[in-house]
Amino acid sequence: MNKTTCQYCAGNGYVHVAVGGSETCHYCEGTGVEKDEVAMKQ
Ligand SMILES: [Zn+2]
Secondary structure, three states, rough: OOOOOOOOOOOOEEEEEOOOEEOOOOOOOOOOOEEEEHHHHH
């Protein structure tokens, strides 16, 4: 079970948005780790 760094936030756990500065990455829910298994199955 390899834990892959989230590509969306590059493992930061948050992303920069145009409005509002930054917010928690909803792709990995702020963990910075890509949930590949869950994402693949759903
Ligand atoms: Zn992320």
